[in-house]
Amino acid sequence: MGSEPITLTIRPAESGKKWSDESLERARRIMARYPEKRSAVMPLLYLAMAEDGRLTNGGMEQVAELVGITPAQVLAVASFYTMYKRERTGKYLISACTSISCMLTGGDDVFEAIELESGVPHGETDEEGLISVEHVECIGACGGAPAVQVNYELIEGVTPVKARELVRWLQQERPATINTDEMQRHFGGRRSFDWAVAEEASAVGPYPAFQPFGTVGGVGEGE
Numbered sequence: 001m002g003s004e005p006i007t008l009t010i011r012p013a014e015s016g017k018k019w020s021d022e023s024l025e026r027a028r029r030i031m032a033r034y035p036e037k038r039s040a041v042m043p044l045l046y047l048a049m050a051e052d053g054r055l056t057n058g059g060m061e062q063v064a065e066l067v068g069i070t071p072a073q074v075l076a077v078a079s080f081y082t083m084y085k086r087e088r089t090g091k092y093l094i095s096a097c098t099s100i101s102c103m104l105t106g107g108d109d110v111f112e113a114i115e116l117e118s119g120v121p122h123g124e125t126d127e128e129g130l131i132s133v134e135h136v137e138c139i140g141a142c143g144g145a146p147a148v149q150v151n152y153e154l155i156e157g158v159t160p161v162k163a164r165e166l167v168r169w170l171q172q173e174r175p176a177t178i179n180t181d182e183m184q185r186h187f188g189g190r191r192s193f194d195w196a197v198a199e200e201a202s203a204v205g206p207y208p209a210f211q212p213f214g215t216v217g218g219v220g221e222g223e
């Protein structure tokens with residue numbers, strides 16, 4: 001298969017640190033949305049990443065304690081999805097799709113342009129901790145291929161030239177938040193369709209921008 005083996009071993013918590021009161025309150029509000037607390041595992045894992053900057057053993061143990069399942073069960077969920085990062089990523093996580101629709105429309109060239117302009121290969125982060133780069137499987141924007149995300153905010157119809165401009169913009173401007181409409185205007189091309197409504201939420205870090213997790217900011221902050 002060629003994929004790396006998954007280690008299903010929980011090591012002792014690195015710090016024993018509990019979450020902040022704010023995060024615990026946020027976790028309680030998230031769990032209240034579900035009939036069963038355990039159904040909140042996936043959103044709580046994003047909260048754990050926001051709390052520690054990455055998904056730690058301690059964070060998974062905290063999630064397990066909150067929802068009443070074992071740490072091994074939490075790890076079984078977390079290890080299945082690539083968006084749960086065990087290693088700290090840069091302030092900006094650039095994800096370039098290289099699945100079939102994007103590959104056929106130049107996605108490999110876009111990904112190579114991002115690697116070359118940033119100097120960061122797949123799965124790595126630059127020394128400053130500013131930019132991480134990865135190629136990913138389909139991100140659901142095949143109609144606007146090739147597609148790229150920064151902190152899970154989407155840009156469609158990206159060319160290698162625009163991809164390089166995107167990297168330089170992140171390096172030079174260092175926006176406080178990342179907004180899909182703003183990036184599409186500057187670095188995108190043909191979209192799958194006109195979404196018609198402006199995207200008001202922006203991502204504040206290398207996590208999806210979800211209001212309940214506190215990982216959103218306003219449009220254009222840092223512009």
Ligand code: FES
Nearest residue numbers: 097102138141142
């Ligand atoms: S193949 Fe790239 S978004 Fe679907």
